[in-house]
Amino acid sequence: MKKGRLRVLLGAAPGVGKTYAMLEEGARISSEGRDVVVAVVETHGRAATASLLTGLEVLPRVTSTHRGVDLDEMDLAGVIARHPDVALVDELAHTNAPGSEHEKRWHDVESLLEAGIDVISTVNVQHIESLSDVVEQITGAPQRETVPDAVLRAADQIEVIDLAPQALRDRLAEGNVYPAARVDAALSNYFRLGNLTALRELALLWLADEVDSALKAYRAEHGIDSKWEARERVVVALTGGPEGETLIRRGARIAARSAGGELIAVHVSRQDGLADSHPGALAAQRALAEKLGGSYHQVLGDDIPRTLVEFARSMNATQLVIGVSRRGRIAAALTGPGIGATVIRESGVIDVHIVTHSSAGGAFTLPRLGGSLSRGRRVAGLVLALIGGPLVTLLLTSFRSDDALTSDVLALQLLVVVVALVGGIWPALFAAVLSGFTLDFFFVQPLHSITIAAPLHLLALALYVVNALLVSYVVDQAARRSRSAARAVAESELLATIAGSVLRGQDALQALLSRTREAFGLTSVRVVSAEGEVVASAGEGAMVASAGEASGAPAEILTRVAAGDQGTLELRGPDVGVADRRLVGVVAAQVAAALEHSALARTAEEVAPLAAADQMRTALLAAVGHDLRRPLASATAAVSGLRSPGVEWSAADRDELLSTAQESLDSLASLVTDLLDVSRVQAGVLAVSLDRVDVDDVILGSLDELGIGPDHVELALDDVPAVTADAVLLQRVVVNLLDNALRHEPDRATPEGSSRVLVSASAFGDRVEIRIADHGPGISADRREQVFQPFQRLGDTDNTTGLGLGLALSKGFTEGMAGTLEADDTPGGGLTMVVSLPATVAPASAAAAREPYLVGSADPSGQAEPTEKIGEGDDR
Numbered sequence: 005m006k007k008g009r010l011r012v013l014l015g016a017a018p019g020v021g022k023t024y025a026m027l028e029e030g031a032r033i034s035s036e037g038r039d040v041v042v043a044v045v046e047t048h049g050r051a052a053t054a055s056l057l058t059g060l061e062v063l064p065r066v067t068s069t070h071r072g073v074d075l076d077e078m079d080l081a082g083v084i085a086r087h088p089d090v091a092l093v094d095e096l097a098h099t100n101a102p103g104s105e106h107e108k109r110w111h112d113v114e115s116l117l118e119a120g121i122d123v124i125s126t127v128n129v130q131h132i133e134s135l136s137d138v139v140e141q142i143t144g145a146p147q148r149e150t151v152p153d154a155v156l157r158a159a160d161q162i163e164v165i166d167l168a169p170q171a172l173r174d175r176l177a178e179g180n181v182y183p184a185a186r187v188d189a190a191l192s193n194y195f196r197l198g199n200l201t202a203l204r205e206l207a208l209l210w211l212a213d214e215v216d217s218a219l220k221a222y223r224a225e226h227g228i229d230s231k232w233e234a235r236e237r238v239v240v241a242l243t244g245g246p247e248g249e250t251l252i253r254r255g256a257r258i259a260a261r262s263a264g265g266e267l268i269a270v271h272v273s274r275q276d277g278l279a280d281s282h283p284g285a286l287a288a289q290r291a292l293a294e295k296l297g298g299s300y301h302q303v304l305g306d307d308i309p310r311t312l313v314e315f316a317r318s319m320n321a322t323q324l325v326i327g328v329s330r331r332g333r334i335a336a337a338l339t340g341p342g343i344g345a346t347v348i349r350e351s352g353v354i355d356v357h358i359v360t361h362s363s364a365g366g367a368f369t370l371p372r373l374g375g376s377l378s379r380g381r382r383v384a385g386l387v388l389a390l391i392g393g394p395l396v397t398l399l400l401t402s403f404r405s406d407d408a409l410t411s412d413v414l415a416l417q418l419l420v421v422v423v424a425l426v427g428g429i430w431p432a433l434f435a436a437v438l439s440g441f442t443l444d445f446f447f448v449q450p451l452h453s454i455t456i457a458a459p460l461h462l463l464a465l466a467l468y469v470v471n472a473l474l475v476s477y478v479v480d481q482a483a484r485r486s487r488s489a490a491r492a493v494a495e496s497e498l499l500a501t502i503a504g505s506v507l508r509g510q511d512a513l514q515a516l517l518s519r520t521r522e523a524f525g526l527t528s529v530r531v532v533s534a535e536g537e538v539v540a541s542a543g544e545g546a547m548v549a550s551a552g553e554a555s556g557a558p559a560e561i562l563t564r565v566a567a568g569d570q571g572t573l574e575l576r577g578p579d580v581g582v583a584d585r586r587l588v589g590v591v592a593a594q595v596a597a598a599l600e601h602s603a604l605a606r607t608a609e610e611v612a613p614l615a616a617a618d619q620m621r622t623a624l625l626a627a628v629g630h631d632l633r634r635p636l637a638s639a640t641a642a643v644s645g646l647r648s649p650g651v652e653w654s655a656a657d658r659d660e661l662l663s664t665a666q667e668s669l670d671s672l673a674s675l676v677t678d679l680l681d682v683s684r685v686q687a688g689v690l691a692v693s694l695d696r697v698d699v700d701d702v703i704l705g706s707l708d709e710l711g712i713g714p715d716h717v718e719l720a721l722d723d724v725p726a727v728t729a730d731a732v733l734l735q736r737v738v739v740n741l742l743d744n745a746l747r748h749e750p751d752r753a754t755p756e757g758s759s760r761v762l763v764s765a766s767a768f769g770d771r772v773e774i775r776i777a778d779h780g781p782g783i784s785a786d787r788r789e790q791v792f793q794p795f796q797r798l799g800d801t802d803n804t805t806g807l808g809l810g811l812a813l814s815k816g817f818t819e820g821m822a823g824t825l826e827a828d829d830t831p832g833g834g835l836t837m838v839v840s841l842p843a844t845v846a847p848a849s850a851a852a853a854r855e856p857y858l859v860g861s862a863d864p865s866g867q868a869e870p871t872e873k874i875g876e877g878d879d880r
Contacts, residue, residue: 008117009160012096013126014211016204017195019181020167022126023047023094027056029124030092034060039089043116044078044109046094050180060092068101075101080112083121090122097131097149110155127151129207142202143194144769164211169200177831187831192775192838193768236265239321240293241312241347244271247327247359248289254359255325256296267298270315272308309346316354325357385427389435392419397442404447412447417468424475432479436469443468513598517542520591524584526577531595533571539599543576565589568596570603639668692820696844697729699765699772706738716746720764727772727841733817734841737825740814741776741837748780748835762830772843777836788827814839 015022023045034040042062047053063083065076077100083091093116098109106112113123130139133150140146156162167175173195175181182190240255242248252269259265271286290300305311316324326344348356396419400412416439424432444454513531521529521542528543563575565588573592642665645651646658653661700721707717727734745761762777783791792815811825814837818825823841830836 005120008119008121008123010113010117010158011122011124011161011163012156012159013124013163013165014156014207015126015128015165016167016207017128017130017172017200019172019175019195020165022128022165024053024056025165026092026094026124026126027053027060030060030090031056033090041083041086041088041091043083043091043093044095045092049183052180061088068103070101070103077101077104078109078112080105080115083116084119087119088121090124091116093123093125096125096127096155097151099149108149108151110151114155127156129203129210132156132210135206135210138206139203142206143199144771145194162211164207166204166208169197169204172200173197191831192773192828192836193766236262236323237319237321238265238267238323238325239312239316239319240267240269240298241324241326242269242271242286242289243327244286244289245327246285248285249292251325251327251359252289252293252296252298254357255323256298258323258325258357259298267293267296268301268319268321269293269298270301270303270312272303272305272311272315309343309350312343313347313350313352313354316351321354323355323357324351325359328358328360382427382431385423385431386434388426389419389423389431389438392423393435393438393442397446401446409447413443413464413468416443417471420471421475424479428479429473429477432475433469433473436471436473440468513540513595513602514542516591516594516598520575520588524575524577524588526575528576530574531567531571531599532574533599534569539571539602563588565592567592567599570596570599635668635672639665639672642668692730692733694728694730694821696726697731697734698726699724699774702731702734702738703763703765703774705735706742709735709739710742710746712742712746714760716749716760717742718760718762720762722764722766724765724767724772724843726844728844729821729823729841730817733821734839737814737817737839738774738776740811741839744811745776745778745780745835745837749778750780767843768840770843771840774839774841775836776839777830777834779830779832779834782829782833782835783827791827792825 013022013025027042027045030040030042040060042057042060044065045057045062047057063079063086066079066082067074067076069075078093093109093113096110096113100106100109100112106115110125113125116123129135130143130145130147131150132153134153136147136150172181173191176187176190176195179187236259238255238259240251242251252267255269256267259267269289293300301315303311303315305314312324312326324347326347329344344356344358348358393416396415400408400415404412420432420435420439423435441454445452517529517531517540520526526543528541530541530543531539533539561577561579563579565573565575567573573588573595575588642661646653646661646665703719703721707713742761742763749761750759759779762775764775764777766773766775792811815825818839818841821841823839826838826840828836828838
């Protein structure tokens with residue numbers, strides 16, 4: 005019998021529309037004349053989803069009883085007996101009731117496929133076994149029901165049902181996913197915008213990897229080895245040298261430019277087993293590649309360029325990153341083209357990036373001033389004179405004649421000119437003298453003797469040497485001026501870079517040190533303050549110096565230059581020559597300016613709290629002069645009236661005056677308490693006594709303190725764990741937030757019924773959130789931070805409601821308890837204050853961890869959903 009085909013609809017989160025899409029596809033297939041049945045579907049009470057069942061045959065389920073609860077499951081035997089063309093099976097990760105034929109629903113699906121029935125099913129990314137731990141880290145919700153990756157990979161077709169995170173939140177807020185009572189908790193927990201974005205990325209990347217595996221299998225099956233640019237794959241070639249880190253970071257940046265780019269680091273080892281790289285450096289580079297999200301590979305091959313290109317082709321690479329050769333130009337001329345040139349020639353359609361690095365001399369350095377050409381060129385000139393002289397002599401003697409003396413002289417003169425151009429004055433002088441003796445010995449009569457028979461020949465030889473000296477001098481002067489010009493350009497570039505770093509607002513001191521280290525070829529540069537503290541540094545430091553000494557490298561020299569009165573500039577490396585001292589002085593002056601700028605910035609930071617404190621004092625004085633005057637004046641007037649000797653007060657009038665005085669003094673005491681508390685918060689001396697606190701007790705105590713009941717407040721309290729908090733401070737926070745919400749709640753007498761403040765509590769990971777939501781005008785996002793500042797009422801002109809310290813105190817109290825207080829939108833309009841505190845115990849109960857079969861839905865929104873199902877059952 006032909007095996008059935010499996011099609012899986014993958015979603016990033018509940019509510020994206022997987023079940024809806026499955027039923028729509030079932031209706032489409034049915035309209036084409038194929039036999040389609042609904043084996044099992046969960047509509048979760050959604051009318052739009054349930055309406056799609058019209059016209060489709062829904063098979064009855066089987067009922068089993070577990071712990072006194074009737075549970076409906078898919079009738080596997082009934083579906084196989086019915087044997088339709090296509091069966092719609094919702095929630096692939098579902099756990100069947102105990103006593104069922106199979107433990108998991110995906111086992112049932114495998115049985116249907118073996119029976120030759122095509123299946124369309126649904127699953128969320130949170131249920132993929134390899135991703136369940138990642139999803140738990142993102143959402144804080146553990147997943148007990150998973151599907152093995154192999155089951156999904158074996159599917160004939162996987163399709164992502166995609167929905168933008170904000171669109172899903174809008175759908176949730178409109179009540180299209182959960183009942184209205186659960187919307188607020190869901191939005192604040194599992195369905196946060198960041199969570200949904202991460203889950204969506206997980207789903208798309210997992211599917212992309214599956215598509216990539218299928219593509220590789222297809223290419224291998226059909227023998228295709230050409231590059232298919234499905235996505236960027238950047239292969240970085242590592243030698244184990246110091247340039248490896250630079251190459252890996254450059255490759256990572258190239259891969260990051262395109263979505264889904266892949267970084268692949270590779271090292272080619274020789275098959276003879278000889279160590280050709282530093283193992284420690286390769287291990288560090290492997291760790292860096294994996295840290296940047298890439299992979300590391302090591303392959304064997306004697307022909308390194310060819311092996312590297314073959315590996316890149318096998319990985320379907322689009323980019324290949326290699327470092328520029330560390331060989332000098334002479335070595336390259338003697339040994340032929342390097343690995344880079346060969347790789348470029350063999351790479352074909354793969355783009356090759358040759359990246360410069362410090363080991364290849366690619367870093368910016370100042371040319372050294374000198375009186376003539378470099379030592380290398382002088383040596384090359386001497387070698388040319390020693391080799392070229394005998395060769396030219398041998399060539400000329402082979403064609404010697406009495407009339408060829410002029411051509412012999414010109415040929416040897418040409419050799420002197422060439423040596424002068426290559427090596428300068430001293431090699432040219434040596435070549436002139438050597439060629440003079442050669443000319444006299446081999447070409448001037450009498451031959452084979454150092455004898456000059458004619459005085460004219462002596463004059464010719466002298467002119468010959470003078471000519472060589474003049475040419476050498478001209479070449480030497482040109483080299484000197486060229487070096488001076490290059491030095492001036494390099495100095496200008498260094499100074500411009502230093503000034504640009506400061507003007508662009510970069511870390512001026514660090515930019516100075518890094519550029520100085522590169523320019524002078526130093527091992528390390530650092531700035532030490534007058535107190536002996538290292539302010540900033542660049543380079544390897546003493547560690548590299550020790551390594552260099554141990555390896556026999558030349559000893560490094562430590563040079564100290566004063567950087568004003570603020571500190572000292574320390575240079576470690578080669579000796580700084582006299583010509584470089586002037587530039588080092590300029591750098592030291594810039595370092596002094598940067599240190600002074602840093603000192604001024606620190607002073608400004610120190611002054612900022614004083615300015616804030618002064619602003620606070622000004623506000624306190626304004627509050628004392630205005631807000632405290634009213635209750636004080638009322639109390640004074642009441643007491644003065646009672647003490648008036650000429651007035652006879654009735655008992656009722658006396659009670660009223662005493663009541664007025666009492667209320668005014670109570671208000672005054674409350675205002676003073678708030679002022680003292682906000683002062684403690686601002687000073688950082690708030691006394692907090694942390695203990696295990698029951699959230700329900702705090703909320704109920706706050707309601708009692710305010711004297712409000714069900715007519716004013718709607719409670720939606722989950723079974724949440726206790727929190728670590730100060731019970732007194734937490735109750736003050738809740739009272740302040742409730743009082744603020746009640747003040748902004750619209751008129752409660754509405755045609756639709758009572759409008760009440762919603763108070764909810766829910767667990768999210770290792771935190772517990774208390775949410776107090778009103779349905780008032782709300783606050784725009786750009787002003788939400790402002791409401792937590794002291795003495796802010798945001799347009800509230802009612803001066804009888806206090807000093808505007810409530811939210812400032814609430815935020816300070818909450819942060820003092822290691823919590824957070826944030827403002828959010830209320831679905832449908834209004835403001836929601838969210839208090840988040842650390843939970844004392846984990847949200848999941850011990851019983852839940854021990855018992856795999858739980859009656860009810862472990863809903864990712866953070867609230868329990870009573871259903872007659874086993875497991876999570878929320879795979880929409």
